[in-house]
Amino acid sequence: MTNEEIQGIFFQECDEGLASAEAGLMACRAGEHDGETINTVFRAVHSIKGGAGAFGFAALQSFTHHFETVLDLLRGGELALEADLMTTLLRAFDVLSDHVAAIRGAGSAPDDAEVLAMLQAIGSGERPRPAVQAPPEPLAVAEAAPGVDLSFDLDALLGGLEAGDLDLGEPAALPATSPWRVTLRPARGALHNGGEPLLLLRELVALGGEMQSADTSQIPTLDRFEAEGAYLGWTLTVPGHVNRAAIEEVFEFVAEDCELRIEQDGVEPEEPPAPANALPVDPPPSSQPEAATNVVPIKSAVPEPVKPVQAPVAAATAGQTIRVDLDKLDRLVNLVGELVITQAMLAQQLQDCGQSAIQQLTDLDHLTRELQDSAMSIRAQPVKSVFSRVPRIVRELEAQTGKRVRLELEGEATELDKTVIERIGEPLTHLIRNSVDHGIESPADRIAAGKDPEGMVRLAAEHRSGRIIITVEDDGKGIDRERVLALAVERGIVAQDARLTDEEIDNLIFAPGFSTAKAVSNISGRGVGMDVVRQNVQALGGRIAIASTPGKGSVFTLALPLTLAILDGMIVSVGDQTYVIPLTHIIESLRPSHGEVKRMGPGQHVLDVRGAYLPVLSVADQLGLSGAADDPTQAVLIVVETEEFGQAVLMVDAIVDQRQVVIKSLETNYKPVPGCAGATILGDGRVALILDVETLVALQITADEPPLLRRA
Amino acid sequence: MRRINLLPVMDREAVSLLVPELREAVQADAGIALLADGVEQIGQAGIQLLLSAHRSAIAAGIDLTIAAPSDALKNACALAGVAASLPFAMADGEAA
Numbered sequence: 001m002t003n004e005e006i007q008g009i010f011f012q013e014c015d016e017g018l019a020s021a022e023a024g025l026m027a028c029r030a031g032e033h034d035g036e037t038i039n040t041v042f043r044a045v046h047s048i049k050g051g052a053g054a055f056g057f058a059a060l061q062s063f064t065h066h067f068e069t070v071l072d073l074l075r076g077g078e079l080a081l082e083a084d085l086m087t088t089l090l091r092a093f094d095v096l097s098d099h100v101a102a103i104r105g106a107g108s109a110p111d112d113a114e115v116l117a118m119l120q121a122i123g124s125g126e127r128p129r130p131a132v133q134a135p136p137e138p139l140a141v142a143e144a145a146p147g148v149d150l151s152f153d154l155d156a157l158l159g160g161l162e163a164g165d166l167d168l169g170e171p172a173a174l175p176a177t178s179p180w181r182v183t184l185r186p187a188r189g190a191l192h193n194g195g196e197p198l199l200l201l202r203e204l205v206a207l208g209g210e211m212q213s214a215d216t217s218q219i220p221t222l223d224r225f226e227a228e229g230a231y232l233g234w235t236l237t238v239p240g241h242v243n244r245a246a247i248e249e250v251f252e253f254v255a256e257d258c259e260l261r262i263e264q265d266g267v268e269p270e271e272p273p274a275p276a277n278a279l280p281v282d283p284p285p286s287s288q289p290e291a292a293t294n295v296v297p298i299k300s301a302v303p304e305p306v307k308p309v310q311a312p313v314a315a316a317t318a319g320q321t322i323r324v325d326l327d328k329l330d331r332l333v334n335l336v337g338e339l340v341i342t343q344a345m346l347a348q349q350l351q352d353c354g355q356s357a358i359q360q361l362t363d364l365d366h367l368t369r370e371l372q373d374s375a376m377s378i379r380a381q382p383v384k385s386v387f388s389r390v391p392r393i394v395r396e397l398e399a400q401t402g403k404r405v406r407l408e409l410e411g412e413a414t415e416l417d418k419t420v421i422e423r424i425g426e427p428l429t430h431l432i433r434n435s436v437d438h439g440i441e442s443p444a445d446r447i448a449a450g451k452d453p454e455g456m457v458r459l460a461a462e463h464r465s466g467r468i469i470i471t472v473e474d475d476g477k478g479i480d481r482e483r484v485l486a487l488a489v490e491r492g493i494v495a496q497d498a499r500l501t502d503e504e505i506d507n508l509i510f511a512p513g514f515s516t517a518k519a520v521s522n523i524s525g526r527g528v529g530m531d532v533v534r535q536n537v538q539a540l541g542g543r544i545a546i547a548s549t550p551g552k553g554s555v556f557t558l559a560l561p562l563t564l565a566i567l568d569g570m571i572v573s574v575g576d577q578t579y580v581i582p583l584t585h586i587i588e589s590l591r592p593s594h595g596e597v598k599r600m601g602p603g604q605h606v607l608d609v610r611g612a613y614l615p616v617l618s619v620a621d622q623l624g625l626s627g628a629a630d631d632p633t634q635a636v637l638i639v640v641e642t643e644e645f646g647q648a649v650l651m652v653d654a655i656v657d658q659r660q661v662v663i664k665s666l667e668t669n670y671k672p673v674p675g676c677a678g679a680t681i682l683g684d685g686r687v688a689l690i691l692d693v694e695t696l697v698a699l700q701i702t703a704d705e706p707p708l709l710r711r712a
Numbered sequence: 713m714r715r716i717n718l719l720p721v722m723d724r725e726a727v728s729l730l731v732p733e734l735r736e737a738v739q740a741d742a743g744i745a746l747l748a749d750g751v752e753q754i755g756q757a758g759i760q761l762l763l764s765a766h767r768s769a770i771a772a773g774i775d776l777t778i779a780a781p782s783d784a785l786k787n788a789c790a791l792a793g794v795a796a797s798l799p800f801a802m803a804d805g806e807a808a
Contacts, residue, residue: 219764227724
């Protein structure tokens with residue numbers, strides 16, 4: 001495993017740690033915590049610190065050091081979890097998230113000075129807390145390695161450490177326990193993977209470790225010297241107040257490349273049998289003649305000093321999962337898609353030969369579908385990864401607006417295709433901001449309205465009818481329809497005399513450039529947010545709807561496809577061509593009678609659908625096909641729903657089938673084709689284009705006037 | 713006295729480059745001065761090379777010194793607990 005791969009694992013574990021820490025902090029904030037909750041947060045931060053040190057992320061390591069110091073005081077009962085401390089912890093968590101994002105290349109390192117100062121102030125005891133034993137002076141690096149020249153500037157080590165990197169902060173309440181004796185020897189091949197054992201030493205020194213001896217006995221002469229060989233071993237002591245887990249964390253990412261012993265005077269061995277590859281330990285110093293040896297391999301089953309809240313579940317999960325490169329996964333999904341197409345072609349050919357009743361063919365069909373479902377499920381991820389961003393957004397909005405918001409999350413375990421997950425984050429962020437900025441009232445206004453001063457925003461996800469439904473609900477003031485309509489008229493979005501339903505007025509907020517904010521804010525008042533939301537959702541093959549009740553709040557509902565790799569479609573014929581219309585757009589299909597179709601001009605018709613007249617759009621005309629039916633009464637009319645233009649009618653020759661099809665990208669395999677969302681391969685081997693209903697309708701309807709103006 | 717410049721970044725690659733030159737220098741049976749003022753980064757591989765060269769020089773009965781070691785080199789050797797094991801020759805007026 002390369003260093004980059006190991007680092008990649010660290011990044012993923014950072015994500016997991018952050019999620020765990022945030023869940024714990026949220027529980028603390030809601031007053032639903034216990035000692036284990038705080039322990040969980042502590043361990044998450046501590047784990048990130050360990051990895052940060054191992055990989056040389058000095059700023060992250062320094063910040064987490066001070067963060068965990070406060071958490072350590074909190075879990076030790078030396079600090080009370082008061083409101084202002086809770087606020088500080090949440091702010092520290094946000095900065096920590098930014099630090100992690102920075103080391104992953106997503107932005108620059110955050111300005112953590114203010115929060116760091118707050119953490120240091122708390123950690124150093126400026127805040128009132130029970131009297132504790134006076135902390136010892138910070139361990140000076142110059143005292144760390146007796147017998148060597150100590151005038152060196154260790155901060156300059158390897159040219160990659162920042163000043164203060166070895167700052168131990170202000171250790172709190174240190175019990176008088178025997179020091180740890182840490183003996184380590186990097187494996188002979190430890191340097192092969194780009195590992196740098198000196199960083200481990202630096203980490204131990206940062207914990208207060210002191211070098212006792214360096215074993216140079218295995219250094220060969222030059223004739224037998226290998227540049228990639230590791231020949232050194234060390235023995236250090238680490239102060240007894242340091243948590244054993246903290247020492248083990250130092251070696252977390254080099255478990256396979258290092259032999260390690262951690263022992264402490266006066267502690268009985270937890271695992272008496274020493275591992276076969278353990279180093280023989282030098283006799284303990286004369287001052288520690290009775291030292292009991294506690295020898296463990298890295299990451300062994302040593303009882304954790306703190307049991308995380310969800311440790312059993314996490315442990316079970318960890319043992320049942322593997323990380324797979326996404327490219328490999330995509331290749332698998334693609335191959336399964338090809339298999340589905342091939343199976344369909346085989347079935348078609350056998351049917352043509354009168355062999356469609358073969359049982360094995362039915363079995364193959366079932367197996368293929370199951371395989372496809374399984375492959376797609378591998379790409380599925382819980383929406384929790386998106387939802388987890390929301391608490392921070394809400395916290396920031398609370399701070400900016402002075403509003404009080406209670407966030408409720410539901411259905412975080414609902415799974416969605418990874419690509420959809422990645423692209424839904426921005427729309428959701430807009431919706432959340434919109435709900436808090438425009439929906440939730442100020443505490444004073446809420447009290448005046450007889451409401452709880454704390455508003456509610458609820459984000460929920462559920463699986464419904466083959467789609468994922470995500471709702472963003474608030475109990476705010478709802479949409480001010482009078483104001484929305486007035487603004488829409490003022491801005492020319494609708495005609496002066498337009499008579500719109502409540503639903504249509506609500507949907508005006510999705511119009512480009514529309515904003516009801518009295519003053520443009522940096523939160524959501526740019527007038528582009530909701531338009532972008534709709535575009536992004538549509539680009540995912542999804543739809544968005546809004547329901548609002550004045551004085552009671554609004555609900556935005558996003559209906560998203562489970563995957564972007566397959567879709568349920570209606571196979572239709574137009575002339576001698578075959579097309580696929582996504583079922584998500586189709587409301588109904590019918591063969592009209594003469595009385596239901598009205599002629600509006602040359603080649604222009606409308607369909608009377610229960611009193612509503614909808615424009616009939618010829619797919620053949622739009623795509624330049626000949627030989628197709630041009631009389632609506634002789635064709636099949638398919639009523640479709642579009643986001644921008646409402647309902648319209650597509651005219652095709654006939655309905656051939658309805659089935660699930662594998663989507664092939666035109667952009668990737670050919671080039672973008674206006675009016676077509678992709679292509680698929682049918683059972684007879686022919687390529688069928690998948691119609692982009694939104695674009696097709698938009699292309700047909702002239703854009704001289706705003707859409708709703710035409711509909712008025 | 714054979715003078716060999718250590719490289720600014722004494723990583724495994726640099727060590728691989730220097731090993732043949734050092735072997736040749738030891739076999740030449742002349743004193744060796746490793747010029748270390750330009751060392752900016754050094755890890756375990758580099759430190760091991762210095763220890764190995766020192767051990768080889770002793771075995772061959774020749775002198776080997778590490779001249780004008782940079783702070784980065786001294787810091788790394790101190791951290792690794794081997795500073796006292798290496799034959800540093802400090803610049804004039806500098807304490808070892």
